[in-house]
Amino acid sequence: MSIIGNLIWLIFGGIFICIEYVLAGIVMLLTIIGIPWGLQCFKLAALALWPFGREIRETQPSAGCLSTVLNIIWIFVGGIWIALTHLVFGILLAITIIGLPFANQHFKLMRLAFTPFGKEIV
Template identity: 45%
Template sequence: MRLILNIIWLVFAGFWLFVAYTIATLIAFVFIITIPFGVASFRIGLYSLWPFGRTVIPQVDKGAGSTIGNVIWFVLGGWWLALVHLVTGVVLCITIIGIPLGIANFKLINVCLRPFGRRIVSVEMARALGAHGVIVSAEPRSALPETT
């Protein structure tokens, strides 16, 4: 089912969202100081290209730096990317088939506005990590794959 949703998503929203995030990435890479914002933008762009089967969890070891980064991100480009998600979500909700995709688009606004201090992981890994990103299984942390 995830594959079918991802393919439908890719055709109707994912490609265009990825293009928007790629433009934001390229603009951020122009200035040396904003390269971390470009990396975050590209990471979210890849997530918005193929979102079903993955989720976003908070990183508990991030502090004030990620908060400051999120404020700067919001001012520089997060708000217009959130606007792209909002418009795309509303357009998708016009049809009955597009409603689940529109709702998924609205859920992406949260990570779009606050990308720092969050990890994009598979749903299975999120279950293993628990709600707060802390290991809840008996496996050592090195046994779980690292993703960023």
């Protein structure tokens, strides 16, 4: 069932979100300072392509407050724009009953777009 959901997901905005994450990752990797955020973008792009059957978990806070600082910078650099894209796709898909599972995936990814550091994709 998750394979069918993932294939339909690609049609309902998954490919566009993945392209957005990849473009943001490339822009971030152009500078040395942006490498941690660029790597997070590529990890999120893989999740945006195939979200059904995968979970997002909190990791153990072994890095102290480093993930918090990286998340705050991420929100201002690109997280808010990607989260708004997830919000728009989620609202458009939530209009129909058939689109509700896909809207839920967009809302899940929207929360992750705000704070990608300190999260693990399983």
